[in-house]
Amino acid sequence: MALEVTEARPLGKPIKRKEDARLVRGQGRYLDDIALPGMLYLALVRSPYAHARIKRIDTSRAKALPGVHLVLTGEDLAAKNLAWMPTLAGDKQMVLAVGKVLFQYQEVAAVVAESRALAEDAANLVEVEYEPLPVVVDPFYALEPEAPILREDRDPPSNRIFHWEVGDREATEEALRRSAVVVKERIRMPRVHPAPLEPCGCIADYQRATGKLTWYVTSQAPHAHRTVLSLVSGLPEHKIHVISPDVGGGFGNKVPVFPGYVCAIVASIGLGRPVKWVETRTENLTSTNFARDYHMEVEIGATEDGRVTALKVFTIADHGAFDAAADPTRFPAGLFSIVTGSYDFPTAFAEVDGVYTNKAPGGVAYRCSFRVTEASFLIERAMNSLALRLNLDPAELRLRNFIPPEKFPYRSPLGWTYDSGDYAATLKRAMEIIDYPALRREQAERRARGELMGIGVSTFTEIVGAGPSHTFDILGIKMFDSCEIRVHPTGKVIARLGTRHQGQGHETTFAQVIAEELGLTTDDVIVEEGDTDTAPYGLGTYASRSTPTAGAAAAVAARRVRDKARKIAAHLLEVAEEDVDWDGQRFHPVGAPARSVGMAEVALAAYTNLPPGMEPGLEASVYYDPPNLTFPNGAYICVVDIDRGTGQVHVRRFVAVDDCGTVINPMVVEGQIHGGLTEGFAIAFLQEIAFDDTGNCLAPNFMEYLVPTAVETPRWETDRTVTPSPHHPIGAKGVGESPNVGSPAAFANAVIDALAPLGVTHLDIPLYPWKVWEVLRQHGITE
Amino acid sequence: MRVTLTVNGEVRSADVEPRTLLAYLLRDEFRLTGTHVGCDTTSCGACTVLLNGVPVKSCTVLAVQADGGEVMTVEGLEQDGQLHPLQEGFWESHGLQCGFCTPGMLMTAYALLREVPDPDEETIRRAISGNLCRCTGYQNIVKAIRYAAERLSAAGAVAGEVK
């Protein structure tokens, strides 16, 4: 049965997703589903050491194995000047190790064979002799004078990658000195991993006859990948065809270029055969791009009556062995300067030092608009500590300090112009749904009985939708996005965008935007993304930027189509253009609604019956450079009960009220929020990519890197307020990341709130039972 | 080694190495790519299929162990052009986003409804706890399975026999 998705005026309606027709049948086409004739498989040899000199690599046994076609080492790539590749953050990264390895599981050699299993067999036959070197695991130690220098290729030799600061240091310090109350806290956001369910992978298919490379890849940014690839390889860009097929989740993991990709391409060019590389889950968790690993120190000042006066933040950012973050060029710490959050700080200062350690490279924006999660976690935790110090309810403290609605557009002390928001209304809505006063009463009663109940509040502000291009670029490529709309003679539409969805529902939501503007139904519109030969150039889908950029481009392109359609309609209706009305679905002469033409009739005329002198066709192509970012926000309230005997935390309720501006599809928005909250829950309670003292990764698979199941995952209660973005064509702001950005602090604040009577002001996440138990034991609480 | 299985009602054979996992026999040899592989530690359940009527992680069963058996994959759910109520439910309730876990979820849910036609939320959550989803937070998956249970009970049918 095909479900009915057709509906007139689709914007804002819970239209069922068009992509599901194939996905529920198991007929999605993900990267690993593609098999090309003559295809070979690539496997990587990886380092068991976190830091070691490579003394010798012997590939002879691997090469001798029947069915093995190629073995590549760093030296082989160096001969082609491909041993290193640029990262999106402007650093460089070894493709295959040359001279030494800098993290456990680093890529050392690549093997290409007839089958996956054979490639793995051969990889095990590559013999590498290592001489272990001293390991730097702690990012603070990395900056000590006695720490070994990890990147010998860098000049000057230092483990400091960058120092970045923003705001007014002197004014902030002065304001803190004058503040009646100053709260300090050290807050760590541990290393985690996006871990989409589909691992990363690619197939490189180089045709010697045409010199054309077709590259199938799990990519959130196929156009950018094509350009990077062209720059790295020297292949002409028009002879690189990047196809990002159905993508099984991305969350930022599929933005960078990985060594396995480069090896597969080199192998395909060398062998003239398609070469597939699909990472294992172990490879995914240990080598392709972690997130967070921010070690933050915050000082927050306030008056006696709880008005914030200043915010000062110092951060050490652990980027691992290579700075492989995907931040825009001018922002080595991403948009961390959103750290003043939803509050009206008179002054603020933030500084971030990026450092190298012997860990996997990265610093990707995991379901986050470039370090916004770290910033939100910090300010939302710090506000809680301030509330404790002031003996004020954390909700009340927030209400006293929100940027008031009349101050929008609001210029933050760290330089952003917030577009819109009504923070108090959003928080009050959440408090009403959960009956906050009743919860506080219940908590008082339970505390009197010795029970541990906590209530956590988080009222975050996101910053998403990079561009504008005057401020944002990646490797020099400006961060706009695009949409091209073609209306065919029967009024059916194909729209192509520069973004690439990975489950966000673009095929439906962008069809809704376009159909709404053109008076069509979503069934009349096919949305295509991910093929660089057909789609217009764009920067891709991450950082919640699709709706603010490509979504805006879709609306503007549709309006351009409609502008031309209006001229054709005037011709068909035999009236002047200015005498044509558009009622949202059809054109008709002003004052004569009985006579009308719809988009299908206009489209046919665009190819068959044009006004004299008009160019045939009905198309538009828009490259949309947003005038500003958008600032989605939300108020989350979490209620937890803690088991006094085991330290286990049970999330009893979680209410999320989000404001993402105009909602295109409430069903899809709710789905995004459920998913993001679940990932936030995992980060707060379950997940950390930890290392031992010798740099061994302690969470290399799903047995140790814990993805919550349906049993642990709380039930989510969602609602929304709608404060449209004043500068977005339809007022939308983007929502995919808000729940992941805003929720970790709500969980943590709830647990700390439960433990606050013991004098606890902070505990680092993930909040494993043993951590809570240690606190309880220290305070003599036991069962 | 030669293996012969009945897959979605059709007898299929292939020559495999003993180490070939059932998931790869289905995907690479039979080109039934709806069954996905998402991990290497039997954790994620994206590869769930029914083997002799029982949902198992096909990445942790050897193809040779399934020799002579009956396998049902996501591709076997739709009958005569009619989506299974579970497929409808996932679509209707937004029970999927990226879709990578969906085939495994569907197969686990299919087996659940055959055993427990009217499961409550807790039963559903327990039953799908061997299948990881990174996108949905499970809430809409639970809803989707409830949708199917209700449709099936309204039709007075058990899963697998509905037309």
Place this chain on the structure above:
Amino acid sequence: MFPAPFEYLAVRSVEEAIDALARHGYDAKVIAGGQSLLPMMKLRVAAPSVLVDLNRVEGLSGWQEDAQGLRIGATTRHAALERARPLAERYPLILATAPWIADPLVRNRGTMAGSLAHADPAADWGAAFLALRGQVEVQGPQGTRSIGADDFFVDIFTTSLAADEIITAVRLPRPVGHPEATYLKLERKVGDFAVVGVALNLEVDPEGRVAQAGIGLAAVGPKPLRAPQAEAALIGQRLSFNLAREVAALAAEAADPTSDQRGSAAFKRDMVRVFVQRGLESLRQRIEGRQPASA
């Protein structure tokens, strides 16, 4: 990830299996459910050159009860035990433990005998097996023997099985009194091995006194452990809050945990205490619920 190549033998009889093991020695591995072995082979932590598959041996699957007790065949899946309602009366610990193992899909494939032979100290069945004073029926080239639970586990991933022996069945003795049992597990999420697992099995006489007590511990030592002193303290006693506290403290002393990512040794030891106390308290309520008020 793919296992290293191996020879696969789908044996039809136990004798055939033993013959294969005798021929190949430590290079051969027995596979039943394969839910521990195959992941290890995929990660190439294990690389047997011969795999002896018991799944096609007739008569190894399923359970039977007789006057001596319960016999669970070597290829009986966890899921079959989880659903074995008739065992609720005499072997409640089986039904209490099974739902905690791994996840529902793994339970459809994995086996109790395989789990015991694998001897992961954190496995749930190990603790239950000890608490129930089970035995494994073993067959080798020299014939059959049986190994008691206390003699079975030797060290981490090590049992007293010889390389050419296989477990044909697990035996559990018929309870001497009315059995009440529970399994408590701290896991970080479904599918996780135990951070700490506690199996409690009490057999109670008509007066409500404990006639037989079993306390098995998972993940708090190099092998599954039993807490004999704690068990002894229960014998002949009626359960009470204070007795539970005393027994829990004794059980915690029997634990021998190590500190790791899942928590410190002190934490794990304390979880044994908390779980034994909670478990005994829940059993006390059940026992009292069955007793006439005057008893």
